[in-house]
Amino acid sequence: MMSITRYPAASRRAAIGIVHLGLGAFHRAHQAVYLERYRQRSGDDAWGICSANLRGNVALVDGLAAAGHRYHVAEYTDSENVALREIGTIEETLFSGRDAGGQWGRDLDALLERMAASETRIVTLTVTEKGYFLNPASGELLSDDPMIAADIAEPSRPRTAPGMLVEALARRRAQGVAPFTVLCCDNMPDNGRRTRNAVVQLAARRDPELATWIEREVAFPCSMVDRIVPAMTERDAARLAELGVADAQAVACEAFSQWVVEDSFPQGRPYWEADGVEMVDDVAPFETMKLRLLNGSHSLLAYLGALDGIATVAEAVARDDLRALLHHYMHREAAPTLSLPAGTDLSGYAASLLARFGNDSLQHRLQQIAMDGSQKLPQRWLQGAVAQRQAGAALPATALGLAAWIRYAAGHDLRGNRVEVSDPLAARFADCHARHGGDPAALIDAFMAMDDVVPPALAADAAFAADVLDAYRRLTDDGLAAALARVTHA
Numbered sequence: 001m002m003s004i005t006r007y008p009a010a011s012r013r014a015a016i017g018i019v020h021l022g023l024g025a026f027h028r029a030h031q032a033v034y035l036e037r038y039r040q041r042s043g044d045d046a047w048g049i050c051s052a053n054l055r056g057n058v059a060l061v062d063g064l065a066a067a068g069h070r071y072h073v074a075e076y077t078d079s080e081n082v083a084l085r086e087i088g089t090i091e092e093t094l095f096s097g098r099d100a101g102g103q104w105g106r107d108l109d110a111l112l113e114r115m116a117a118s119e120t121r122i123v124t125l126t127v128t129e130k131g132y133f134l135n136p137a138s139g140e141l142l143s144d145d146p147m148i149a150a151d152i153a154e155p156s157r158p159r160t161a162p163g164m165l166v167e168a169l170a171r172r173r174a175q176g177v178a179p180f181t182v183l184c185c186d187n188m189p190d191n192g193r194r195t196r197n198a199v200v201q202l203a204a205r206r207d208p209e210l211a212t213w214i215e216r217e218v219a220f221p222c223s224m225v226d227r228i229v230p231a232m233t234e235r236d237a238a239r240l241a242e243l244g245v246a247d248a249q250a251v252a253c254e255a256f257s258q259w260v261v262e263d264s265f266p267q268g269r270p271y272w273e274a275d276g277v278e279m280v281d282d283v284a285p286f287e288t289m290k291l292r293l294l295n296g297s298h299s300l301l302a303y304l305g306a307l308d309g310i311a312t313v314a315e316a317v318a319r320d321d322l323r324a325l326l327h328h329y330m331h332r333e334a335a336p337t338l339s340l341p342a343g344t345d346l347s348g349y350a351a352s353l354l355a356r357f358g359n360d361s362l363q364h365r366l367q368q369i370a371m372d373g374s375q376k377l378p379q380r381w382l383q384g385a386v387a388q389r390q391a392g393a394a395l396p397a398t399a400l401g402l403a404a405w406i407r408y409a410a411g412h413d414l415r416g417n418r419v420e421v422s423d424p425l426a427a428r429f430a431d432c433h434a435r436h437g438g439d440p441a442a443l444i445d446a447f448m449a450m451d452d453v454v455p456p457a458l459a460a461d462a463a464f465a466a467d468v469l470d471a472y473r474r475l476t477d478d479g480l481a482a483a484l485a486r487v488t489h490a
């Protein structure tokens, strides 16, 4: 019998003090939930959210508006216990992307006006790692990208998140309005600094004095965000309907949630500590631990599991050999690269991750996690691997993960069934496989030479590249179980 705990939304509406870019599943299940809980506890109605999509999913924008900007979040502790939260803290939804007719910027004016308004004191973002248009390895702005090039050519009609931030800050500066604080909530290391990097580089292409002003006056605190929020499936929606939840904008997620935020908000912020948000001076230890242990493990499961036809995270960690690989990776290959937050019980944290991954009430598809690997793997595996290799460590799990990512990029699993390769560099991957698919050594060399993904020190490490090639051959010739055994029984 399912145990259901229901939490209705606050009945009052709130003034908009926050604009969010990236109205996705995670925003609805994480930041918006914290803010709903904050305002119900504090009675402070100054921090309502205007949430916008800059690309895709206009149906969600309009669906939320039609539903009076209320939706449900189903927080599953396990398959028998769920908390159903009604969220009402999103006060407005806007769309500035390209519509079905190819027109851009339906609500662009309204969005920029909202961002330039003095009442808006924080802008948060979940636009995915690729939404900042940064070279994943160097952090340089991808100024040749057509979207960024368009923002450089027409800065007052921005299409990208960095472009939106630059135009809104330019308007505030011109009007003598203090800047908002920019709080990135994407899975990137040093995400505040990376966001600043994108914004300042783009601003400099428009007006060097504006770029200098942004560098001097605008706060870009870092944050570590953690809550597993899979893309909704039909099965998720059917289960919610059984609980009496019929809104198409509902999301399902785990009960666990964490938000660690650098406390740098010159224009003020909600006092959200009472709702579990950890305000700290330095997010880096929390961020690196989470990105390498949780997300690094997720990406290992994604490529290795999907190649063997496994569909979800829970199904993958039900396999003893994949659990053994994660244990090896977390303790032997990732943990030595970490400066842990004070008081962290690493074994306990690693065990909690395996328990969270095993939450069978979530349909967390491996192929969703496999998306955008070129934007994710540098911070999840590769930056730690550089440090480990410099210390002379063997990294068989990381080598196997890279081999699996390269093989996954071929677009079919080990049995020849199609897998979804969704990545800004997908065309390049396909070209590499077309040229070198029959020559594994050349294929590995070609992927390892991608200096916008693989750090040069790792690309130059011939012994490591040989390990990747050996893992690739074992995976493709002998299968997943043999490849895993090579790591965990070595």
Ligand code: NAI
Residues within 6 Å of the ligand: 021, 022, 023, 024, 025, 026, 027, 053, 054, 055, 056, 057, 126, 127, 128, 129, 130, 131, 132, 160, 161, 185, 186, 187, 188, 225, 226, 227, 228, 229, 230, 231
């Ligand atoms: P989603 O697919 O539901 O939403 C993605 C959002 O990003 C959409 O609003 C989309 O319009 C926007 N977007 C994508 N590419 C963009 C671009 N180039 N420019 C501007 N906007 C763009 O995905 P979800 O679950 O909301 O995740 C979004 C991000 O949140 C992740 O990439 C990650 O950085 C972060 N996150 C997600 C977690 C999860 O478990 N889903 C957990 C922790 C962090």
Ligand code: CS2
Residues within 6 Å of the ligand: 187, 225, 226, 227, 228, 229, 294, 295, 298, 299, 368, 369, 370, 376
């Ligand atoms: C996942 C993350 O899709 C992915 O890349 O690894 O979204 C993961 O669910 C979150 O970071 C958990 O906090």
